[in-house]
Amino acid sequence: MVLQADIPAPLAAFVDKIGNLLTVQLFALGAGISVYEGISHIADPSPIENITVNYLVLALSALFEGASWWLALATFRTVKGDLSYWDAIRRSKDPPSFIVLLEDSAALIGISIAALGIYLTDRLAASRRETA
Known part of the structure; x- marks a missing residue:
């Protein structure tokens, strides 16, 4: 058929x-x-109006990206064998096995930078309000 x-x-x-x-x-x-x-x-x-919501969204994002990163790392570890991570990426014939890992790593770094930016914005704004 x-x-x-x-x-x-x-x-x-x-x-x-x-x-x-x-x-x-x-x-x-x-x-x-x-x-x-x-x-x-x-x-x-x-000033940031509701900082708790910002931290909650970033925490959930980090949780979901972290879970995806953990699965991608476990998968890539089985694919890479005895090679170093860099050598495994350079010699790989299966780009999705490491692209997901690299993308999730970049996302977690971005989430960390965003959290640091929110924290510093809140702290620096608080110090400016106290001195004014």
């Missing part, structure tokens, strides 16, 4: 291209809003 495709190949390619286009536009919109918000907060700084 031969299964037929649900939609013809040219239409499937068109739908795929539209999906990719919408994805790029969504990320571009998010990046534009982030840049706008960053510039507006630099031009007119304001």
Whole structure:
């Protein structure tokens, strides 16, 4: 029994291209809003209103990224064998095995930097309020 495709190949390619286009536009919109918000907060700084929510979101992000990182590390350890991590990455024929690990590592570093930024913003703003 031969299964037929649900939609013809040219239409499937068109739908795929539209999906990719919408994805790029969504990320571009998010990046534009982030840049706008960053510039507006630099031009007119304001104190953090609810710091607990910020820390909660970062903690949940770190928890989920950490779980993904742990699984990626366990998987990569089985793939790398006796090689060092760097040699295993350079010789690997299976990029997803280490790309997920590197991406999750970068995400955890970014979460740590964001938490440090929120902490310093709160502490420095508190010291400015006390001296004023």
